[in-house]
Amino acid sequence: MRAVIQRVKAAKVTVLDELVSSIGPGLCVLVGIKASDTAKDVEYLVRKILALRLFEEEGKRWQKSVKDLNLELLCVSQFTLYHRLKGNKPDFLAAMKGEEAQELYNQFLDRLGQSYDSTKIKDGKFGAYMQVHIENDGPVTINLESPEQKDTDREVDK
């Protein structure tokens, strides 16, 4: 499971110019789910995203997390993070498909809410054509990926 985490002053999602959701200072998280991801991958990313020290404290960088400072998260599902290139054309066969992906993505949102504060967790519109407006603050962008699981672990989780 992958996340492109951008520290933001503000972020919002619109669909056909209509506001879906918005946040102030915090993190915009683009989330990619691969076909073999499980609850274990969700747990890893939830824990890391909430604990990552990407915010300043008294002018000193990398001190506080989004949770420490009670900030917000805007999450958006992003299957293109599991692209492969055939020449210069991307394909996304490695990404988990439709309903199964939506289910695990919703589980990810739920676990963020349970581990922090569900009122601080905003979402886009799964599968829709969206505009994600990101005011990247710094800029600060971090790529995270859940560690590869041995097949035996994976069977137990399904």
Next chain:
Amino acid sequence: MRAVIQRVKAAKVTVLDELVSSIGPGLCVLVGIKASDTAKDVEYLVRKILALRLFEEEGKRWQKSVKDLNLELLCVSQFTLYHRLKGNKPDFLAAMKGEEAQELYNQFLDRLGQSYDSTKIKDGKFGAYMQVHIENDGPVTINLESPEQKDTDREVDK
């Protein structure tokens, strides 16, 4: 060398609310440079970024590149793409430092211009505290990394 490539309707960079540069439709490219990167890494990313088929044509997805459609690129240097975690605190020792990084980053911008059209290549303000405003269109986000070079190759390039 790494790039987080976001397809955009528009993007701009401000420093203390002053506009540094802006683009319309095209690509916002956050660029990370590691300590051992060379001109070879620059060439790989320049070639891929300009050729990646991330744009539609007549409603069919993944057909055209930024160059095919004569669109713009906003590039911003982003050392945090080479983070390592000590617990939950990131460190960036793997990233190439200051002047050396700025030189290779400028080489990257030059090569983009030479391979495409320098008037279409915009930049932030290297090393400054910036706000990067990104209207991610889709969203579409692709992570690219130049292939690992064998040490022998690397010596020849320096």
